[in-house]
Amino acid sequence: MYRRASVFAAIICLGGPASAQDFNATPPNATDQTPAFEQQTRAPILEDGFSLETTAVAEGLEHPWGMAELPDGSWLVTERPGRMRLWRPGSGLSEPIEGLPDVDGRGQGGLLDVVVGDDFAETRQLWFSFSQDRPLWRSIVQDQRRDRANRTAVGTGILSEDGTSIEDMRVIFEQEPFIHSQSHFGSRLVLDGQGALFVTTGDRASPETEAMVQLVDNHIGKVVRIALDGGPAEGNPVIEGGLPEIWSIGHRNLQSAALGPDGALWTVEHGPRGGDELNRPEAGKNYGWPVISYGINYSGEPLAGAGTEQDGMEQPVYYWDPVIAPSGMAFYDGEMFPEWQGDALIGGLAAMTLVRLHLTDGQVTGEARYLQDMARIRDVEVASDGAIMLLTDDPEGQLLRVTRGE
Structure with missing residues (x-):
């Protein structure tokens, strides 16, 4: 039995930016670390002269994770237990869409992201990510273990006309490979506009995978880039001994990703205790995890790596300590908030906030936070009319529409 989401809910709240609360005043977890360059962290706080109006257009979604707008203004929304629904203005949420594969919904797994291309009106093709279960009998035979192994996977298909x-x-x-873990699947999907699909993965938060993140014979803790119907995409870096789908390595858990105004992929990944990172992953480069990080262990002890810098490993464009626990990302491109044009919007789970970053010449020059303490924000998208759409991560999650207030 699945949980039935309500057809429509309208809940209005008003709120301006959280900049009245100086979030930069919170002390870091890693007190002995220093940024590599100015404004790599704790950029100046941005101010706005208007409030935000937030309307819940759908509620009762069970841990919603990803969404994608269709040309008619409706939205596909995924629920982690394995359901995808279609929300239509005026008629609300559909019954679960049929034809999806089974998912491993344990822990952080399940049905995750969904994207559609600019040509959806003609092709009706969509792509979705999920945690793929290895059958229990295979786990027992191959691994002599009774906890099922799983992995991040991507599917595609055609949405029926109705x-x-x-x-x-x-x-x-x-x-590759299957891992015994219920965590850190990554799973954001980004169409690159060049006929390929970026897929983010996670380090799987397992002792057996820690060393794998820095190796190129697997997809653990990587950005991969594939053709739209599968296989490695043309133009991927040639990495000696590496899998041909790999774009970049050394990532912890990438749950935020989007194409920037510069046409490049931007990502935000979860750090441990501190050390969430904004990166602009480039082909063939190494982003350091778990060797370098601006975070510390959850125990409070330093990580067992090389500190915050090492030759051959890239510095993050920006990092947070304390963490925001990032999930979902979009660059603003619309008319409703002209002051935000080109800015990055990022969901905060632990921070329970919407983060805005202003970038100048590829560096963060200001940060603002909105809707503070309202909900764990799982995904962020910009609607065709310029409104901001949010998903809240909760057993009774919501699809929110954020518009300009007074």
Whole structure:
């Protein structure tokens, strides 16, 4: 049995930026670390002269994770237990869409991100990520263990004209190898505009995978780039001994990703206790985890790596300590908030906030936070009319529409 989401809910709240609360005044966890360059962390706080109006257009979603707008203004929304729904203005949420694969919904796993291309009106093709279960009997035979192994996977298919089912569904990417873990699947999907799909993965938060993040014979803790129907994309870096899907390595858990105004991929990944990172991953480069980090262990002890810098490893464009626990990301491109044009909008889970970063010449020059303590924000998108759409991570999650107030 699935939980039935309510057809429509309208809940209005008003709120300006959280900049009246000086979030930069909170002391860091890693007190002995210093940034590599000016404004790599704790950029000046941005101020706005208006409030935000937030409307819940749907509620009762069970841990919603990803969303994508369709040309008619409706939205596809995923729920982590394995459901995808279609929200239509005026008629609310559909029943679960049929034709999806089974998912491993334990822990942080399940049905995760979803994207559609600019040509959706003609093709009706969509892509989605999920945690793929290895059957229990195979785990017992191959691993002599009774906890099932799983991995991040990506599927594609055609949404039927009536929006009730996915046809010609096929899996086009499977992370190697299977891992016994219920955490850190990554799973953001970004179409690169050049006929390829970026897929983010996580380090799987397991002792057996710690060393794998820095190795290129696997997909653990990587950004991968695949063709739209599967296989490595043309133009990927050639890495000696590496899997051909790999774009970049050394990532912890990437749950925020988007194309920036510069046409490049930008990501934000979870750090441990401190050390959430904004990066602009480039082909073939190493982003350091778990060797370098601006975080510390959850115990409060330093990490067992090389500190915050090492030759051959990239510095983050920006980092947070304390963490925001990032999930979801979009660059603003719309008319409703012209002051935010080109700014990055990032969901905060632990911080329970919407983060805005202003970038100048590829560096962060200001930060603002909005809707503080309202909810754990799982995903962020910009609607075609310029409104901001948010998903809240909760057993009774909501699809929110954020518009300009007074």
